[in-house]
Amino acid sequence: MIELVLAAEDIDAIRSALIGGEDEGCAVLFASQTLRADTTIRLLVREAQFPKKDDYTKRGAIEAELSPDFVAKVSKRARREKLAIIFVHSHPGSEPPHFSAIDAAGEKHLVAFLALRNPELVHAALVVSSGGMRARRLGTEEELRVIAIGMHRDVIFDPMLTSSPDSEIFDRQVRAFGASGLSGRPDQDGIEYGLPSR
Numbered sequence: 001m002i003e004l005v006l007a008a009e010d011i012d013a014i015r016s017a018l019i020g021g022e023d024e025g026c027a028v029l030f031a032s033q034t035l036r037a038d039t040t041i042r043l044l045v046r047e048a049q050f051p052k053k054d055d056y057t058k059r060g061a062i063e064a065e066l067s068p069d070f071v072a073k074v075s076k077r078a079r080r081e082k083l084a085i086i087f088v089h090s091h092p093g094s095e096p097p098h099f100s101a102i103d104a105a106g107e108k109h110l111v112a113f114l115a116l117r118n119p120e121l122v123h124a125a126l127v128v129s130s131g132g133m134r135a136r137r138l139g140t141e142e143e144l145r146v147i148a149i150g151m152h153r154d155v156i157f158d159p160m161l162t163s164s165p166d167s168e169i170f171d172r173q174v175r176a177f178g179a180s181g182l183s184g185r186p187d188q189d190g191i192e193y194g195l196p197s198r
Helices: 008-018 068-081 101-117 168-177 179-183
Strands: 002-007 026-035 041-049 056-060 063-066 084-090 124-129 132-137 143-149 153-157
Touching (some): 002 008, 008 026, 008 041, 008 084, 008 124, 008 143, 041 084, 068 084, 084 101, 101 124
Parallel strands (some): 002 143, 084 124
Antiparallel strands (some): 026 041, 056 063, 124 132, 143 153
16 A cells, blocks of 8 residues: 655645646645555655646646646656656546546656666556546556645545445445435546657
8 A cells, every 4th residue: 555645734725725726737746755564665745846837738628738848847756856746737627536548548658767866666547537646656546545634644545445336335325325425427638748859
C-alpha cells in the first residue's frame, strides 16, 4: 500500500487553485518518502507549487500541458532534494474524478523521464474535481490512499473502499443508486505533460 499524506491546508489550496475555473489546471507536490514497519510507503507532502501562465504550453476547458522547461525544473529540484513528485491536475464536473486514457499517455512519458533522473523514489499522479480526489502511482493503475492531516486525520480517497463498489460496504447504496451511481463515469478529458528534449 502507498499513502499520499497532505496537510489539510494544502488540500484546500489545491481545490481553490484548480477547481471551479474555466480551464483545467495543474500543480506539483514535493514529498518525502518513508517506509513504515508494515511496508506501507508514505509520501509526505512538503510543498505545493502552482505553475504560472507561462509554465503551460496548452491550457483549456478539457486540457492542460506543462512546458518541458517547467517539468525539467521541478524534476531537477526533486532530484537535488531527494523528493518524490506528485503531478496534480483537475477535471471538470462534480463527479468523482477518474484518470483518462490521455492522462495515462502523458504519465508514461513522465515515468520514462523520471526513471533517468530520480528512479529510487515513488512518484505519483493526483486528479481532482469538485467531486473528490483520486491518486495513483505514476504511470500505473496502482491507486494510493489519500490522507489529509489537520485537526483530524481524514481519508479523502481509499482504493480499498472504492475499487469494488459491489462489496458489502456499498450494498445499500448500490441497491438505491446502482453501481454506476457510486463509481461515476470516467472523464474523457485529460492532461498531458511536456517533457524536456534530451
